[in-house]
Amino acid sequence: MGTIRSHLRRDGTTGYTAQVRRKKKGKTIFNRTATFNTRKEAAGWIRFVEAHIKAPEQLEALLQKQASKSLAEVIRLYTDSLGENVGRSKLQCLSTLTRFDFADNDVTSLTAAQFVEFAKALAKGVQPNPLDPEKIEKNYYALKPRSPATVSAYMSYLGVVLKFAGPLVDLELPEAELIRAREACAHYGIIGASNERKRRPTLEELNKLMAYFVAYSEADPRAVPMHMLVLAAIFLTYRQAEHTRLLWEDIRQAVEDSDATIRIRDLKHPRKKKGNDVDVRLRPEGLAVVCAMPQVNERVFPYHPDTISRRWTEACKVLGIEDLHFHDLRHEGISRLFEMGLGIPEVASQTGHKSWATLQRYAQLKKTGDKYQGWPWLKLIGL
Template sequence: MTRFTDHPARKGHAMGTIRSHRRQDGTTGYTAQVRKKKKGKTIFNRTATFNTRKEAAGWIKFVEAHIKAPDQLEALLQKQASKSLAEVIRLYTESLGENVGRSKLQCLNALARFDIAENDVASLNAAQFVKFAKALAKGEQPNPLEPTKNDKNYFTLKPRSPATVSAYMSYLGVVLKFAGPLVDLELPEAELDRAREACAHYGIIGASNERKRRPTLEELDKLMAYFVAYREADPRAVPMHMLVLAAIFLTYRQAEHTRILWEDVNQAVEDSDPTIRIRDLKHPRKKKGNNVDVRLRPEGIAVVYAMPKVSDRVFPYHPDTISRRWTEACKVLGINDLHFHDLRHEGISRLFEMGLGIPQVASQTGHKSWATLQRYAQLKKTGDKYKDWPWLKLIGL
């Protein structure tokens, strides 16, 4: 436990105090504090920590002198009330706690490390936001968390698509819209809206293009062979071959697979029309608690029951680990531009090619909006290309 000792900075001055405390490395730190009250209410409070008591006392003397000078207290109070964009983002994410999605959190944490985030948030204007969006599109990187540990290629420009820049600006907009009451400030939401309109006009931000990439059976054969061999060499490794089968035959999103509970599966197979509960299904507004029951096909049930029960979850793996293993495998095998999420697209395409209609597919994928599935409606009914796929033997089919 850290112990603090209070000492007045100078006799006769109750406003400034110094507290000594033992640091984890065994050295002593001196935290100086200057407080000013008005009518019993603290109107100014500033602290700083130093290595020596002399430095702390000198800082207190400096601050007190500024407070006593004409107009200086008002200026300091105004500065104290301001917040940087980085501070506002941090307070916003902390207030959300576990109710923030992984992608959103990663994006906001990155935003807080760009130079623009060092500015007083209330002073930001449309021109600064447009300049930032252009920097994102150009491929500028956020300041590293640990500068000394990043390689020389860290700041290499990595251009971003209009859709990616749009996502950054959208998340920033959410912060400016809802974080104001947290910091008791008027945030420049209107300025960001103006900037986004301009960015859309100039093509800096825009909607994402629909991906049409589907894996070939040859590519899937290579991946399955690679993942099976990897697992045989290291039984502790994530069974990526099973996750490939799950993505195609269950058709859920990557993170949704990792939230499937055995108790939901056990309940499902007892029904003549088996269903399974997908927890926290992706929804544009509801981040938590959007649990949806979807129908299970025989091949989906087979995938689930081919998994060993080592946890309360069927696939007890972190989505980031799955992404890393997938990316590594594609790189080793020379498979280009194939995302793990493309397997879901493949699985949904398969259902339409087998002759299922939009309502039937939606009941299995969890899509609330049938409009989202319209893109698949033009697929020809060619049958199930996986009917005789050799890798089905892994799930007993």
């Protein structure tokens, strides 16, 4: 039998909350409530609900519907539960997944075939539903094909959700179905590893960029000093976001410059997203870049990674430099160290790499010696 509770609202009117509850072996298995303006409406709602759960099969159907969750709901619960521990790329990828129609499916009903079809749609370039349908670009829905590596990233992050989110929703999630789907996708080339990038900037390209950034900075002293970040990327060899987390308090400069060290906060790690702080050695040219920065903030480079990316992309477009990423400067800096004759342990002590398998991706040697010896732009850091 349902119950009705009356309560006084803030505006002085009376509301009536109706509740229908069913228990089994002392445990509540069905509970629905609704609020109405009159007792008559509340009583009518109770009769309607009780009539629909009177038959066992009807109650079972309602319970099943009550317990079900869409894939989008599960993804959101997963990311909300991680809070700040979810990486930026992972959060962006998962948030995008929730905007596909595919994510509206009941998560427990998803099959390997459906996962494969979704992967094929991603590869084809199908776009997710826009965040704001009223503010979309003219060609928003045009197909923008994704590489096997990009599709693989989507499916990999989805796999993590299905592996660990089950206890959050008390459901058996179809992790096994996704594993089968990923194996099929790999076989057909829908997903795959990224191609090893070997692009390195030429001195001519770097000279153009440095001249452009110096002139821009002189015209607007408040602008991000991109010329200094270019030097940092080459001579410190960290990742873009890692540069922006460097703190002045983490620099340990001994009497000899060769003994200087710096702590990289939250160094990128495949499993540990926070607290992976690593101390690395600073070469004289790297230390010179740091010391050339004004101490206006607790951070050495107090800028947002997105701003750095945007300024870099704009500059390359203006200068007609094609297919050059800011991250390519890290490749350039690490390759330079090998070309100068440094061994693996020496290079790793500066870059923070733990394995040769990862470090060797950056060892793209083109010559021997230091090609930056006598480079005019070194005067910016007193060398």
